[in-house]
Amino acid sequence: MNEDLTAEILRNALCVAAEEASIVVVRSAYSTFIVEGADAAAAVLDARGRLIAHSTSTAIIQCASLRSALPFVIRQFPLDAMRPGDVYLTNDVYRGGIHANDLLVFRPVFVDGAARYFTGTLIHVADLSGISAGGMASDATDVFLEGVQLPPVKIATAGGLVDDLVRLLAANSRTPDRLTGDLRALIAGANVAARRLEELIDDRFEAGVEEYLRHTEERMRASLREIPDGRYEGEYTLDDGLTVRVAVTLDGGSAEIDFEGTDEQVALPVNSGFSQTLGGVMYAIRCYVDPGLPLNEGCFAPLEVRLPAGTLVHCTPPFPGGGRFGTVAAAEEAIFAALTLALPGRGVAASGILQGFSVSGAARPWLHMSFDLGGMGASADRDGPDATGALFGGGRNIIPQVEPIEARLPVRIEAVELIPGSGGAGEHRGGLGTRTVLRMLEDARIDTRGDRLHRPPPGAAGGEPGRAGGYFRERLDGVREPLGTKATRQPLQAGEAFILETSGGGGYGPPSRRSEAARAKDIADGRTT
Incomplete structure (x- = not known):
């Protein structure tokens, strides 16, 4: 077979293995945020901690997490002590992790009896202790208030899950069934990728991987x-x-x-x-x-x-x-x-970023975690896209859909809409922010975490800043009042609404330079008033 064709087949097979693992995790998970929002990542790595392939339809922002954490796993569990079927777990923010609720799982893949490669998966689980439900500890002053910290630990062997550890984690979650279900989904994804990798490994595999990484590096350097x-x-x-x-x-x-x-x-x-x-x-x-x-x-x-x-x-x-x-x-x-x-000439104004929140039950345990995305800043040659979450790093849509949320949780989503006029004015207009309205059907608590709300995204080259977003409570009498941008455990009565508004992106260039045709189209499309 042609060597170039063989190399291309291997490259695509590695990417598919990582992508399939992320799909398995999403489809097997228990948490609404994962099942409907697909907030997952998966990777294939080698025993040197190098990233060989990463799932392509997940956020690029996660691309370094599995890569950064694996060396700490190997330091805790030497390669020569690993056995087939072993699976490792961590969430340690100081050792390559993200935060308590983001669990990273690794499974070694053996070649001639030695651990030579790893498959890894990552998702944000619903809850793992901490001062606030869902890990939204916006008033945490130290890491211990954010949730259970896990240095690299062994979570499974060829004989199955390490039950004592699973029970310990479940006992520290407000949603234990979802936590254990998500954990099994993570392991399932890593297992699937490991099987795909084992099917690919032959006497040409190692050389093929090295050539793949070398070719990518050459292209990266050429771009730089x-x-x-x-x-x-x-x-x-x-x-x-x-x-x-x-x-x-x-x-x-x-x-x-x-x-x-x-x-x-x-x-x-x-x-x-x-x-x-x-x-x-x-x-x-x-x-x-x-x-x-x-x-x-x-x-x-x-x-x-x-x-x-x-x-x-x-x-x-x-x-x-x-x-x-x-x-x-x-x-x-x-x-x-x-x-x-x-x-x-390739500049860009600042963007609205994701604004996270969690809503949890006051009388019984239920939890909804999500975020909405701000408008992207305009660039030197075009308007900013609306509600893209540009700085979150791309990937598939990770905003859960309305119907599954309402089917699973005691909330009614009354609006998900763009905010006219929220993009900063300029020769090119900033992208619009969004407004989401959630009506509580039971008493609940709300936790918020946002930025670029007191300091809205600035414009560039004479463009104006975007409109600042915020978090709000609509009381039973219809009065709307602001919530803190980093608030925890704020009460919401049944019948009250939680309103989330994201910031618009900054404009680029003086507004006086915007064409009359563009102004007219903005008004016709409802983007400005």
């Missing part, structure tokens, strides 16, 4: 060489007044991304674990390189990412890391600002 060499700086400030700073240095096909100067970590859930920041870096850099690049170690190889420990972008014990996405998005915006200096 298209950006002028030099040192470029950028920064972005969160609602809390904390700033992420970055210097991007490009040199002949390689890039150094240095976050020196970023503000120190704080006793608030706004810090990020290093793996999540690294995922944000990869997303931001990929916005400027060949979009057809596969997602594997070849993309990481040309990058040297410096994340100073003890800062917002690399939290250390015992600082919380659960609220990381505001900081990760700030890191991405800082990189965009830096590379705009390298590539004039």
Whole structure:
């Protein structure tokens, strides 16, 4: 068979193995957020911790998590001590994890009796203790308030699940049945990918993998060489007044991304674990390189990412890391600002980001976790897309649909709509934010976590900022009152409504330059009033 054709078949087979694993996890999971929102990721890795393939229809923001955590698993459980059927579990934010509710599972794949490769899966489980249901601990001052912390542990062997550990996890969840169901789904996904990998392995497999990674790295370096060499700086400030700073240095096909100067970590859930920041870096850099690049170690190889420990972008014990996405998005915006200096005319205004929330039962245990997405900032040549969640890193839709939520939970969703006029004005208009209205059919509690609400996404090149979003309660008498942007356990009576509004994206260029045809179309389409 033609060598190029053989290589292409192997590349696609590896990607399909990772993708199939993520599909198995989603279809097997118990939590509504996973089943309907498909918030999952899967990967194939080698025993050196290198990423070989990643599920393609999940968020790029997760691309570094499994890759970052695996070395810590191997450090705890040496390769020569692993046995067929072993499965490992972790969620440790300081060891490559994300936060308590994001569980990472790994299964070794053996070649000639030795653990040579790994399959990994990742999802956000409904609840794993912590001060607030669903892990939305917006007032956490340390990691212990965010949920049960799991260093790498063995969760299964060839004989089945480690029952004592499963019972321990279930006892620390407000939704134990869903937790154990999600855990089984994670293991099922890793098992499926492992079987696919075992079917592929032959005497040419290792060489094929090396060639695949080398080819990707060459393409990545070629893309980086298209950006002028030099040192470029950028920064972005969160609602809390904390700033992420970055210097991007490009040199002949390689890039150094240095976050020196970023503000120190704080006793608030706004810090990020290093793996999540690294995922944000990869997303931001990929916005400027060949979009057809596969997602594997070849993309990481040309990058040297410096994340100073003890800062917002690399939290250390015992600082919380659960609220990381505001900081990760700030890191991405800082990189965009830096590379705009390298590539004039390819700038983009700031975007509205995801705004998370959880609603839980006050009288009986039930839980709904979700988020809505803000408008993307306009760019130098086009309007920003509406409600895209651009800085979350792409992937399939992870907003659960209305009907399954209403069928499973005591809420009624009365509106999911764009907010006219929420995009920042400019020569090119920012994308619109959204409004979602959930009516409570039982007494409930609400937890919120958002950013870019006190400091709305700014415009660029003379464009105006987007309209700030927010969280609100509509009382029984119809009066609407604001909830905190980082609130926990706020009561909602049956009949009251929770309203979530996301921020619009910033505009690009002076509004006076917008064409009359574009203004007329905005009004006709209902995007402005």
